[in-house]
Amino acid sequence: MQTEVPAEDVRAQLLEFVTSLVSTELGPDEDYFAQGLISSLVALELVTFVEHRFGLTVDVADLDLDNFRTVNRLTGFVLAKTAG
Template sequence: MSSSTDRQLLTGEAIRSQLTEFLNRQTKREVAPDLDMFASGLVSSLFALELVVHIESTFGITIAGPDLRLDNFRTVDAMTALVLRLREESDE
Protein backbone atom coordinates (compact mmCIF):
# COMPACT_ATOMS: atom_id res chain seq x y z
CA MET A 1 0.00 0.00 0.00
CA SER A 2 1.16 3.49 -0.67
CA SER A 3 -0.07 7.01 -0.25
CA SER A 4 -1.52 6.74 -3.77
CA THR A 5 -3.89 3.96 -2.64
CA ASP A 6 -7.53 4.81 -3.30
CA ARG A 7 -8.76 5.95 0.11
CA GLN A 8 -12.26 4.62 -0.49
CA LEU A 9 -11.04 1.04 -0.97
CA LEU A 10 -8.99 0.95 2.23
CA THR A 11 -10.90 -1.13 4.78
CA GLY A 12 -10.16 -1.62 8.45
CA GLU A 13 -8.86 -5.10 7.68
CA ALA A 14 -6.54 -3.77 4.96
CA ILE A 15 -5.19 -1.12 7.34
CA ARG A 16 -4.70 -3.70 10.11
CA SER A 17 -2.94 -6.05 7.70
CA GLN A 18 -0.59 -3.36 6.40
CA LEU A 19 0.29 -2.19 9.91
CA THR A 20 0.90 -5.76 11.07
CA GLU A 21 3.16 -6.46 8.09
CA PHE A 22 5.15 -3.28 8.75
CA LEU A 23 5.55 -4.07 12.45
CA ASN A 24 6.47 -7.71 11.81
CA ARG A 25 9.10 -6.60 9.32
CA GLN A 26 10.53 -3.83 11.52
CA THR A 27 10.54 -5.76 14.81
CA LYS A 28 11.30 -9.18 13.30
CA ARG A 29 8.52 -10.61 15.51
CA GLU A 30 4.92 -11.60 14.97
CA VAL A 31 2.79 -8.78 16.37
CA ALA A 32 -0.75 -9.68 17.46
CA PRO A 33 -3.39 -7.00 16.80
CA ASP A 34 -4.07 -6.59 20.53
CA LEU A 35 -0.46 -6.74 21.81
CA ASP A 36 0.47 -3.67 23.90
CA MET A 37 3.73 -2.97 22.14
CA PHE A 38 4.94 -0.42 24.69
CA ALA A 39 4.19 -2.57 27.75
CA SER A 40 5.90 -5.53 26.07
CA GLY A 41 9.02 -3.46 25.33
CA LEU A 42 8.69 -4.12 21.61
CA VAL A 43 8.46 -0.41 20.71
CA SER A 44 10.77 2.37 21.89
CA SER A 45 9.94 6.07 21.80
CA LEU A 46 12.21 6.47 18.77
CA PHE A 47 10.42 3.68 16.91
CA ALA A 48 7.09 5.28 17.88
CA LEU A 49 8.13 8.39 15.97
CA GLU A 50 9.02 6.25 12.95
CA LEU A 51 5.62 4.59 13.27
CA VAL A 52 3.81 7.95 13.21
CA VAL A 53 5.69 8.98 10.05
CA HIS A 54 4.95 5.61 8.44
CA ILE A 55 1.22 5.82 9.22
CA GLU A 56 0.96 9.40 7.94
CA SER A 57 2.76 8.68 4.68
CA THR A 58 1.12 5.31 4.02
CA PHE A 59 -2.46 6.33 4.71
CA GLY A 60 -2.32 9.99 3.67
CA ILE A 61 -3.34 11.41 7.04
CA THR A 62 -1.87 13.88 9.53
CA ILE A 63 -1.57 12.90 13.17
CA ALA A 64 -1.33 15.97 15.38
CA GLY A 65 -2.22 17.41 18.77
CA PRO A 66 -4.34 15.16 20.95
CA ASP A 67 -4.11 12.28 18.46
CA LEU A 68 -0.41 11.86 19.32
CA ARG A 69 -1.41 10.16 22.59
CA LEU A 70 0.47 6.96 23.39
CA ASP A 71 -2.84 5.06 23.69
CA ASN A 72 -3.42 5.53 19.95
CA PHE A 73 -0.23 3.57 19.20
CA ARG A 74 -0.21 0.82 21.83
CA THR A 75 -1.76 -1.86 19.61
CA VAL A 76 -2.37 -2.52 15.93
CA ASP A 77 -6.10 -2.34 16.68
CA ALA A 78 -5.71 1.12 18.26
CA MET A 79 -3.69 2.38 15.28
CA THR A 80 -6.25 0.95 12.86
CA ALA A 81 -9.05 2.77 14.69
CA LEU A 82 -7.03 6.00 14.61
CA VAL A 83 -6.42 5.74 10.86
CA LEU A 84 -10.09 4.99 10.16
CA ARG A 85 -11.24 7.91 12.32
CA LEU A 86 -8.79 10.41 10.83
CA ARG A 87 -9.62 9.32 7.28
CA GLU A 88 -13.33 9.70 8.01
CA GLU A 89 -12.80 13.16 9.52
CA SER A 90 -10.75 14.28 6.52
CA ASP A 91 -13.55 13.15 4.16
CA GLU A 92 -16.15 15.32 5.92
Protein backbone atom coordinates in the same frame (compact mmCIF):
# COMPACT_ATOMS: atom_id res chain seq x y z
CA MET B 1 -10.79 13.45 -1.21
CA GLN B 2 -9.27 10.33 0.34
CA THR B 3 -10.24 6.87 -0.77
CA GLU B 4 -11.61 4.79 2.06
CA VAL B 5 -9.44 1.76 2.76
CA PRO B 6 -11.16 -1.32 4.21
CA ALA B 7 -10.37 -1.94 7.88
CA GLU B 8 -8.88 -5.35 7.20
CA ASP B 9 -6.46 -3.84 4.66
CA VAL B 10 -5.41 -1.12 7.11
CA ARG B 11 -4.93 -3.72 9.85
CA ALA B 12 -2.89 -6.01 7.58
CA GLN B 13 -0.60 -3.17 6.43
CA LEU B 14 -0.07 -1.94 9.98
CA LEU B 15 0.57 -5.44 11.33
CA GLU B 16 3.12 -6.07 8.59
CA PHE B 17 4.93 -2.80 9.30
CA VAL B 18 4.92 -3.16 13.10
CA THR B 19 6.12 -6.76 12.80
CA SER B 20 9.00 -5.58 10.62
CA LEU B 21 9.90 -2.95 13.25
CA VAL B 22 9.98 -5.39 16.16
CA SER B 23 11.29 -8.44 14.25
CA THR B 24 8.80 -10.76 15.88
CA GLU B 25 5.28 -12.00 15.18
CA LEU B 26 2.56 -10.00 16.93
CA GLY B 27 -1.16 -10.34 17.25
CA PRO B 28 -3.37 -7.32 16.53
CA ASP B 29 -4.14 -6.82 20.24
CA GLU B 30 -0.62 -7.26 21.61
CA ASP B 31 0.69 -4.15 23.35
CA TYR B 32 4.16 -3.78 21.86
CA PHE B 33 4.92 -0.77 24.07
CA ALA B 34 4.15 -2.70 27.28
CA GLN B 35 6.36 -5.52 26.01
CA GLY B 36 9.23 -3.07 25.52
CA LEU B 37 9.43 -3.84 21.79
CA ILE B 38 9.12 -0.23 20.61
CA SER B 39 11.33 2.65 21.72
CA SER B 40 10.45 6.31 21.32
CA LEU B 41 12.58 6.50 18.16
CA VAL B 42 10.77 3.53 16.63
CA ALA B 43 7.46 5.10 17.67
CA LEU B 44 8.37 8.11 15.50
CA GLU B 45 8.94 5.74 12.59
CA LEU B 46 5.49 4.32 13.19
CA VAL B 47 3.89 7.79 13.21
CA THR B 48 5.73 8.71 9.99
CA PHE B 49 4.64 5.47 8.31
CA VAL B 50 1.00 6.08 9.26
CA GLU B 51 1.11 9.65 7.93
CA HIS B 52 2.72 8.74 4.62
CA ARG B 53 0.97 5.45 3.97
CA PHE B 54 -2.54 6.63 4.76
CA GLY B 55 -2.21 10.29 3.72
CA LEU B 56 -3.12 11.80 7.06
CA THR B 57 -1.59 14.14 9.58
CA VAL B 58 -0.97 12.99 13.13
CA ASP B 59 -1.55 16.09 15.25
CA VAL B 60 0.01 16.68 18.64
CA ALA B 61 -3.37 15.92 20.24
CA ASP B 62 -3.34 12.52 18.48
CA LEU B 63 -0.06 11.48 20.10
CA ASP B 64 -1.84 9.68 22.93
CA LEU B 65 -0.08 6.35 23.48
CA ASP B 66 -3.45 4.60 23.55
CA ASN B 67 -3.88 5.40 19.83
CA PHE B 68 -0.66 3.54 19.01
CA ARG B 69 -0.46 0.82 21.67
CA THR B 70 -1.73 -2.10 19.53
CA VAL B 71 -2.35 -2.71 15.84
CA ASN B 72 -6.11 -2.81 16.42
CA ARG B 73 -6.07 0.54 18.26
CA LEU B 74 -3.89 2.02 15.54
CA THR B 75 -6.28 0.67 12.90
CA GLY B 76 -9.17 2.41 14.64
CA PHE B 77 -7.18 5.62 14.81
CA VAL B 78 -6.35 5.51 11.08
CA LEU B 79 -9.95 4.74 10.14
CA ALA B 80 -11.23 7.60 12.31
CA LYS B 81 -8.73 10.07 10.84
CA THR B 82 -9.46 9.07 7.25
CA ALA B 83 -13.26 8.96 7.68
CA GLY B 84 -13.68 12.68 8.15
